[in-house]
Amino acid sequence: MLRKFSSARSLTDNIQLGALTAFAAGMVNVASLIIFFAFTSNVTGTWAILAEEISKANWGQVVIVGTWLFLFFYGNFVSNYCVISIKKSNYLSHAIPLVLEILCVVGVGIYGIYYYGETLRETEILVGVLLFAMGIQNGLVATISNGAVKTTHLTGLTTDMGILVSMLTKKEYREQEAVVNKFKLLSSILVGYMAGGVFSGYLYWNIGFSVFFVTAIFLLFVLSYDFIKFRLRFMRRKAEMPAAAQSAYRTQ
Structure with a gap:
């Protein structure tokens, strides 16, 4: 899911990446x-x-x-820089x-549980960390x-969905694989x-700031998905090997 890049990615790769990371984004945003x-x-x-605060000349809030x-x-910059470098x-x-x-998500969870005093300054900093x-x-x-794939906001997605649904009312577009x-x-x-x-909202009312730890665990799954998949595939292939071949493999 994470290994493949650009044109090497299949529709399945992008659906897995999109659905799972969108789930995490929904959790963070609702929390x-x-x-x-x-x-x-x-x-x-x-x-x-920002535009409103500038119009009010409220320069502290503008900052x-x-x-x-x-x-x-900067979060977008860091991600792309890592990939291309x-x-x-x-x-x-x-x-x-x-x-x-x-x-970042774990840090917000820890601070929220042990230190958060609900002051405006603390809130501004924690919101900044989550935006990053x-x-x-x-x-x-x-x-x-x-x-x-873009998974942290739905404005453009809702626009595209409206366009696509209108296209799918016509048979000629329903027959186009790309659409x-x-x-x-x-x-x-x-x-x-x-x-x-929805999951995040339910969790917060039951476990509070620990909802960010659940989000982090979910992101760890996304991070390890490729390793787990390739490991399972390796074990399956090894199990299917003849006994003599397995013996020879172990002696290498």
Whole structure:
């Protein structure tokens, strides 16, 4: 799921990547909305807030909101820089951004449980950390899928879905594999995002800030998915080998 890059990726690869990372984004966004009253998986509304604060000449808030936007931007920058700079292993270059995202999410969970005093300054910092994490995720999936997958916001996706559904009312488009495949991909992202959001909302009312640890565990699964899949495939092939071949393999 993470190993393949750009045109080497299949529809199945992108659906798996899109649905799973969208689930994580939905979890983070709903949790941050409940706890901090802020959306952290997208910045459309944040740009609007920035414009409003500038119009009011509220320069302190302009700095805060501008910093949030920069952190989301910088998260995208970091992800793409890792992918294009690390040549030795595609998996390593794709895994590093996800590790950074996990550290951010876990950090927010730990701080929230043990230190959070619900002050405005603390809230602003924690929202910034989550925006950075979501920027990392969005930049990673967009980069390795060549822009086919974006999972942290649904504005463009909803627009594309509306267009695709209108196209699918015509037989000529229903017979086009590219149109049908895109509909499948976007539908999987939408369902994943909504499922993650509902799950996160339910969890928060039961376990509080620990919801971020659950999100981190889910991201660890995404991180280790390729390793687990290849390990299982190796074990299956080994089990299917004749006994003599297995003996020869062990002596190598």
